[in-house]
Amino acid sequence: MSFPWAKHYEPKQPLMRWLDEKLPLPRLVYNAVGAGYPVPRNLNYFWNFGVLAGLALTLQIVTGVTLAMHYAANGGVAFASVESIMRDVNAGWFLRYAHANGASMFLLVVYIHIARGLYYGSYKAPREMVWLLGVVIFLLMMATAFMGYVLPWGQMSFWGAQVITGFFSAIPMVGETIRIWLLGGYAPDNAALNRFFSLHYLLPFVTMGVIIMHIWALHIPGSNNPTGVDVKSEADTVPFHPYYTAKDGVGVGVFMLVFAAFIFFAPNMLGHPDNYIEANPLSTPAHIVPEWYFLPFYAILKSFTADFILDAKLWGVLAMFGSILLLFFLPWLDTSPVRSANFRPKYRMFLIVLLLDVLLLGYVGGAEASARNVILGQLASAYYFIHFLVILPLVSRSEQPRPLPNSITEAVLEKHAGTSPAKTALA
């Protein structure tokens, strides 16, 4: 499982020895995130984001469980109970702002984590399963975030629920039946609010289970690294603790600073004022937009305006779900054996274009549906799919990668003062 030079857990205290015989939980921790897990020595700060995502989920569970002690999932009082959390519950405002902004922080670090994986080829063999589980986690997060946004029962909550469950009515024949089944009524109401609360409470724990599998699958081959070159010897690795616990600690500090800045200085910056108006089933807000983290996908949904064999509506929904499901096929769409984009000049260029394209989709998703924006959205959506389905397979085949370092250690030493054994030998 781990490298042969991994340190072994040897409890010295009699109590810990006794515990290790009965339930080797400290051993598990030691081998997972302690000195028993050897990690490439050259990880940069982008490798902080997995730990940060885990931290964000933990914070969401802690604030969420405490908020649930004060929230009432009933259409008649849900909005008022959220207001009472804000005004009456001790530190309620803090818990709610931490939970609402915590969701944004969670998705922010996960997006950076995904981008890291794309750039350094962490989705490639032997880590395909890590990537696949990651996409599952992303889908679970999106479902959880959506259902959580419905709970305050404001106008955006209500109409978000209406629009998103409306996706399912695009399915031919049975769509409307499925939608009514999901909502437990003909429009979002008490039944929908209650089941969303139930699932919003459940799914984070399901996510946690999948995260454990994600880490388990990761620890079989071990972490990738910025060169994308496999670990070859003990010199290529350092123990996770204390080296990366310390490095992650720096990232946690920065994360907390940004998080605190949102909570204390701009708690509503990422929200919509309309959600402070109680849900009204008889009036749609003039401009419905989802939360920022869904905007690129919303832009893809909006890009289909004309029928072509299938309804425009069905195309939009298929493309939107397709844009995420496509990620499941990524490990097999990219056939290049070189992992890191640092050694793949063409792929690197196209990947940067893709990241800009996603940002553009995000802009279009939040903008008014004017003629210019619709065209922009259509071009950006088309590029998204072309990148994965056309550019990536072609580039993988034709590209001439730059020469790879022989080992992680060699790459590290070359960077710092050029005392690498290979160079000295050449000179």
Added chain:
Amino acid sequence: MVTVEDQLPPGEDPTLLQEEVHDPRRRDFINIAAVSFAGVGALAIVLPLVNQMNPSADVLALSSTEIDISKIEPGQAIKASFRKQPLFVRNLTPAEMASANAVPVGSLRDPETLEQRTKAGKNNWLITLGVCTHLGCIPLGAAEGENKGPFGGYFCPCHGSAYDTAGRIRQGPAPKNLMVPPYEFNSDTVVTVG
């Protein structure tokens, strides 16, 4: 290596423990039967778990609504509520009816005439759900001064679907005309929807 013989008590004849071979073996049959029985049981448990998500009796009980239409002048519309969804009741002007009838039906995305979407002799009463068939927003155009869109009917602000004076989809992503719910005229001034 553990063999069967190792587990036998001394002096026992190993042939006594060997089964007669049937096809399928009796043991396979018992296995399949037991698992199938458990499977049917599991299915019976799943059914109520799925069914509990369907609309409950109190939600279904809201499925009919009476509406007084006596105060709606030609050219005006009201928003009522049917199954917790908005309902548009519109009294069409002769000009609006003429413009709806002037459209060739074959050119429509969801071909229906105004006749088919209203009751005989009451063609001026257009009663539809106020739910855009795209993703469920409420189109504008029922209340005074709202944007009626390029076809003079309703306009959905969410994704730009435009409906004409018969509530038919003419432009934008929505696939269907605004839904006409089942309704009856109780008298000239009262309608029961549902």
